[in-house]
Amino acid sequence: MQAKLFLTPLLAAAALCTSLTALAGGAADSPAGNPVTRWNAVAIQVLPVDPGLVMDSRAFAIVHAAIHDAVNGVERRYRPYTIELSYPNASVDAAIATAARDTLVALSPSQSSTVEIAYAATLLGIPDGAAKQAGVELGRRSAEANLARRVGDGAESAGGPPYVPKGEPGDYDFTPPFDKPPFGPVALFPGWGAVTPFGVETLDHRLPGPLALTSREYARDFKLLKAMGRNDSSMRSEQQTDMAMFWFEFSPMGWNRIANTVLRQERTDVWRSARIMALVNFALADGYITGFAEKYRHRFWRPTTAIRAADRDGNPATDADKNWTPLQAPAFFTPPVPDYPSTHTVLGAAAAEVLIQNFGDRLRFEVVSTTLPGATRTFQSLSDAAHENGMSRVYGGIHFLHAVKEGCRQGKSVGRVVSQLLAPAQEGKAAQYNVEGPVKSKLCLHGLTP
The missing domain is CATH 1.20.144.10 (Phosphatidic acid phosphatase type 2/haloperoxidase)
Structure with a gap:
């Protein structure tokens, strides 16, 4: 592959x-x-x-x-x-x-x-x-x-067909270091959106699309990202830089560790643990599938390309900077996939929503990360962790804020559907299952601001 x-x-x-x-x-x-x-x-x-x-x-x-x-x-x-x-x-x-x-x-x-x-x-x-x-x-x-x-679910062929940029304003183009040898040119898994989901229907989780390049909203998003996400940003605080590094760890590993921590902390029994861990991972897997389907449907350019090529976007309120780079650090880079939506945010919201549906949102827990060794972050709610996870991509300069907000919305919808799977076999046997349907969740309703 x-x-x-x-x-x-x-x-x-x-x-x-x-x-x-x-x-x-x-x-x-x-x-x-x-x-x-x-x-x-x-x-x-x-x-x-x-x-x-x-x-x-x-x-x-x-x-x-x-x-x-x-x-x-x-x-x-x-x-x-x-x-x-x-x-x-x-x-x-x-x-x-x-x-x-x-x-x-x-x-x-x-x-x-x-x-x-x-x-x-x-x-x-x-x-x-x-x-x-x-x-x-x-x-x-x-x-x-x-x-x-899962045999024949489409995963084996998801590495293709090879992605070909159109060279048009707004169209995703290869980003460093994946734009030339030895690592490129390449875009990751153009066919992953066609993989069979575990618990959702891909088409039920479509998104409207990126902001129009000539819109005032795009210009506002562009200016925020250009100022906050640049490598030498004076707008980004030291804490926000740490957040970008902390959450750069790839989502399946990071959110499995969070789910594992919560299950152990709550001393969840074997049966309930098995169900919740299955649902968290269905949500993570389906988050990638639905997110990648939208990424390659909309093919929206990454900030590093957009800022360098702003003189071609048709928006008089955006200014090009040919030398602009996002946060530069060891093991931190712009993943080689289109911007919209942020699947990092999709997966975080999807996993968080499953956990919220099972434990409620107000839950104090600690998180560690392998991409910022030695650091520990403490959260008072699952939604706070998911929001910070999403905003980290803006702080690092690798996703527009609109891609993060829409990613959170998509992930929440995936997590909400998945959380209702694997229902109790008999009433009263499986504790704390939401038999009346999803509980209200504040996920994605606040917190996605710099």
Whole structure:
């Protein structure tokens, strides 16, 4: 796949660095968790490396779908995602471990040794006998069914067809360092929007499009980004620079860690953990799919191109700066995809909305990041974290504010739909499920301002 080859020299190296420290972040001072959160931590360690960025969102979703179906094969508290199984005397720990192990080995073959070590350690702690054997068989069948479900889902061909810029004002063009060898010219996954979603209909989450280049609104957005997002900005505070770096970590890893932290902090049981982690990852995967569908439908240029070429945009209120660059820092760059919408914001809003629908918004938690090592940020609500996650792209100069606001709106709609999946199998069995539909959420209603 062309896109995967492109990831190898630069982005995969960044993913490896991130993954190796992922487990250290936020785990040591929290409750120990349960088998679901522990296997999620293994997934965080291996999936960003192989299959790699963007593709890891699909892999996370498959892994947690298999875990969910395996758990509910022991005792059915929630509706299954792919396959209904019944092993009432099976070991839950063995079922989770085997479902996770089989999917992770299939989806991350280069990291199989890490997975096998974790699997062997888990099985050693489970007494031999019929329950263990039944759990292994249950987990195997769940993994097999969920992997089979995704065969032919469009992911294998999503690296193409090759993107060709039109050279017109407003049209996305390749951005440094992906505009020439050794890293380009390339645009990432032009076909990812055609991948089969996990829980939504892609067309239900379309967006109206970028601001017109000649509009006053575009000029206002342009001026804000040009001043705040430039590398040597006097408008951007030191704290905002730190936010740009802190949230640069790629979304599937970052929001899986947040979800893991919340589940452990709230001491959520195995069944509910399996459901919520599956839904968070369906939302993340579908956020990329719906977001990329809109990115390549609208093909809107990135700020670095727009500011350098403002003399061609037809707007008298915008001034070109041929030497303008966004924030420059190690492991910080403009991702090689169109501007609108910001999928970083889409994914953050989607994951946050799922968590809000399950825990409410007012939840104090701490977040760490591998792209700003040593820093810890504390939030009083999930929506505050999602808003800061989105605004970080403006602070870093890599997304227009309009792309962030629309990304938040799209992500919230994805998360709201996904949060209603995997409903309770029997009333009263699955606690704290919103049987009357989505709760009101303040996500995207405030906070998306500099």
